[in-house]
Amino acid sequence: MKEKSNTADSSLIDLRKFDCPINSLEIIKSIVSNQNVDKDAFYIVDLEDICNKHINWITRLPRVEPHYAVKCNTDAMLLKLLAFLGASFDCASKNEIQRVLDLGVAPHRIIFANPCKQASNVKYAYKVGVDYMTFDNEAELYKIKEHHPRAKCVLRIITNDEDAICRFSMKFGADMETSLKLIETAVELGIDLVGVSFHVGSGQMSPKAFTEAISNARQLFDYAREHFGLKLHLLDLGGGYPGSSDSGDFFSLIAREINAALDKHFPADYFRELNGTDDDDRKFRIIAEPGRYYACSAFTLCVNVIAKRVMNQSAAQQKHDADVLAKDEQQMNNAAAMCGYPVDASLVDPSKSIMYYINDGVYASFNCLFYDHAECLPILIQDHTESSKLYKSSIWGPTCDGLDVVVKECLLPELKTDEFMVFKNMGAYTISGAVAFNGIPLARCIYVASTSWDTIKNAFVDESIVDSESLAASGSPLLSTSLPSTMMMAASAASAAATAAASTSCALAARSMSIQLDDHIDNGCASDDSGDEAIKQLAKDVINEVEAKEDPLDVECAITC
Numbered sequence: 001m002k003e004k005s006n007t008a009d010s011s012l013i014d015l016r017k018f019d020c021p022i023n024s025l026e027i028i029k030s031i032v033s034n035q036n037v038d039k040d041a042f043y044i045v046d047l048e049d050i051c052n053k054h055i056n057w058i059t060r061l062p063r064v065e066p067h068y069a070v071k072c073n074t075d076a077m078l079l080k081l082l083a084f085l086g087a088s089f090d091c092a093s094k095n096e097i098q099r100v101l102d103l104g105v106a107p108h109r110i111i112f113a114n115p116c117k118q119a120s121n122v123k124y125a126y127k128v129g130v131d132y133m134t135f136d137n138e139a140e141l142y143k144i145k146e147h148h149p150r151a152k153c154v155l156r157i158i159t160n161d162e163d164a165i166c167r168f169s170m171k172f173g174a175d176m177e178t179s180l181k182l183i184e185t186a187v188e189l190g191i192d193l194v195g196v197s198f199h200v201g202s203g204q205m206s207p208k209a210f211t212e213a214i215s216n217a218r219q220l221f222d223y224a225r226e227h228f229g230l231k232l233h234l235l236d237l238g239g240g241y242p243g244s245s246d247s248g249d250f251f252s253l254i255a256r257e258i259n260a261a262l263d264k265h266f267p268a269d270y271f272r273e274l275n276g277t278d279d280d281d282r283k284f285r286i287i288a289e290p291g292r293y294y295a296c297s298a299f300t301l302c303v304n305v306i307a308k309r310v311m312n313q314s315a316a317q318q319k320h321d322a323d324v325l326a327k328d329e330q331q332m333n334n335a336a337a338m339c340g341y342p343v344d345a346s347l348v349d350p351s352k353s354i355m356y357y358i359n360d361g362v363y364a365s366f367n368c369l370f371y372d373h374a375e376c377l378p379i380l381i382q383d384h385t386e387s388s389k390l391y392k393s394s395i396w397g398p399t400c401d402g403l404d405v406v407v408k409e410c411l412l413p414e415l416k417t418d419e420f421m422v423f424k425n426m427g428a429y430t431i432s433g434a435v436a437f438n439g440i441p442l443a444r445c446i447y448v449a450s451t452s453w454d455t456i457k458n459a460f461v462d463e464s465i466v467d468s469e470s471l472a473a474s475g476s477p478l479l480s481t482s483l484p485s486t487m488m489m490a491a492s493a494a495s496a497a498a499t500a501a502a503s504t505s506c507a508l509a510a511r512s513m514s515i516q517l518d519d520h521i522d523n524g525c526a527s528d529d530s531g532d533e534a535i536k537q538l539a540k541d542v543i544n545e546v547e548a549k550e551d552p553l554d555v556e557c558a559i560t561c
């Protein structure tokens with residue numbers, strides 16, 4: 001894999017362009033094969049993966065505007081890229097709002113989706129023009145009325161989240177009966193109640209959870225209209241969409257389920273009839289708050305074995321491991337997945353067990369073991385053969401805390417100190433909860449891009465930097481941290497949409513991106529009329545071109561992720 005550019009200065013963003021499709025594992029192998037590489041933990045962040053996820057979203061859920069849940073991963077490059085691609089944002093606090101606004105994102109592209117907010121945060125939202133916010137209780141309504149009289153309030157309802165890995169309904173969401181009362185209170189207080197939201201739980205395993213929640217939301221829309229003449233116009237489907245590299249089919253299944261439920265309960269013409277099309281502010285919108293969907297698979301973590309402890313096992317332990325561990329099918333399957341080759345019970349050697357210490361742990365990237373109920377297993381990338389013996393092993397983080405264990409028990413060939421190992425799908429609820437406990441530095445990020453780089457580079461490059469690659473080639477910083485102007489962002493969004501559509505050969509993607517682009521421009525992101533027209537024309541030209549080549553009805557075609 002030929003790498004085009006790099007930057008050695010650690011204060012700069014490390015972004016590398018490749019001239020072939022991104023394979024994070026191969027990139028890591030190539031990095032660690034350099035004898036002089038430092039042994040610090042690092043992430044490979046695949047920017048192509050993030051682009052593909054966005055294209056997949058707007059293709060499969062064309063009626064649903066994604067508002068990325070910032071809490072999932074606050075990495076600045078991820079946020080910049082998503083802003084550039086036209087996604088909007090779900091923020092949980094003042095700091096998250098500030099972070100997103102600092103990227104140049106317009107306030108109307110943010111929803112403050114935390115039903116229980118600190119009053120000062122509500123005041124801040126008022127000050128900066130973030131009007132959409134969720135609530136699920138009466139006290140919150142009074143708080144909002146006092147501190148944000150202009151707020152557009154979204155009622156969060158409870159869901160059946162029993163099939164989710166991380167459940168929220170014990171903490172958030174009003175039941176149906178309470179919801180009716182809250183609608184009444186909102187009307188009495190003169191609050192601008194605009195819609196209904198829910199969250200089916202993170203890591204939701206049952207697509208039906210969305211159907212049920214959408215149906216409940218429709219009941220509340222009807223109730224508000226029939227009893228108070230209120231035309232609610234925002235439906236927020238929350239988060240809960242899978243994002244690991246092997247979850248594409250499951251996401252498609254969820255998307256099909258959602259589309260069917262939306263067509264049944266919120267058909268487009270119902271709202272045209274109900275709300276008319278004149279009042280843009282009241283135009284019906286469906287949004288969602290995906291977090292892990294966007295972040296999970298793009299981040300691959302590489303850690304180093306900094307120390308190891310080998311212990312001889314007692315006769316009783318040896319017998320136990322031979323009888324139990326070697327016959328545990330799950331352990332054998334895990335071992336095969338970690339080694340990357342088939343293994344069997346005859347390879348298990350119970351004579352010793354080994355503890356490995358790596359330079360990232362539960363206080364940093366692996367906080368997901370606690371907070372996200374994650375299960376993390378490494379992939380070995382260095383020198384092991386199919387005949388290597390397997391030993392009972394455990395993998396520990398680098399801090400002095402006994403709680404800091406990443407893998408409690410597994411079967412591994414004997415690893416060397418200094419050996420690297422890799423953890424895939426590490427983008428969701430990892431970095432965002434990490435602290436440098438014991439002074440251990442957090443893993444740094446190496447961003448990688450390939451064919452989309454020419455399109456997406458404007459997400460990262462300051463207007464004053466004309467050609468980032470030639471700067472990189474001459475050893476100057478590849479990236480500036482400031483963003484292009486809103487005008488440039490709109491233009492970039494058009495060309496991103498165009499190129500993405502062309503590269504996925506999917507006419508529908510192009511169309512839905514055009515809708516988002518129009519919205520982007522209509523909402524004041526582009527500043528002058530001639531620019532707006534040029535951008536719209538560019539998008540239309542490309543869409544026409546794509547449609548001329550492809551069967552527009554071939555919705556399932558060539559989805560790349």
Ligand SMILES: Cc1ncc(COP(=O)(O)O)c(C=O)c1O
Pocket residue numbers: 069071072090113114199201202203238239240241289290291292293
């Ligand atoms: C209000 C809200 N929206 C969205 C999300 C993102 O959820 P997920 O990462 O499962 O998509 C969360 C996660 O905690 C949340 O609390």
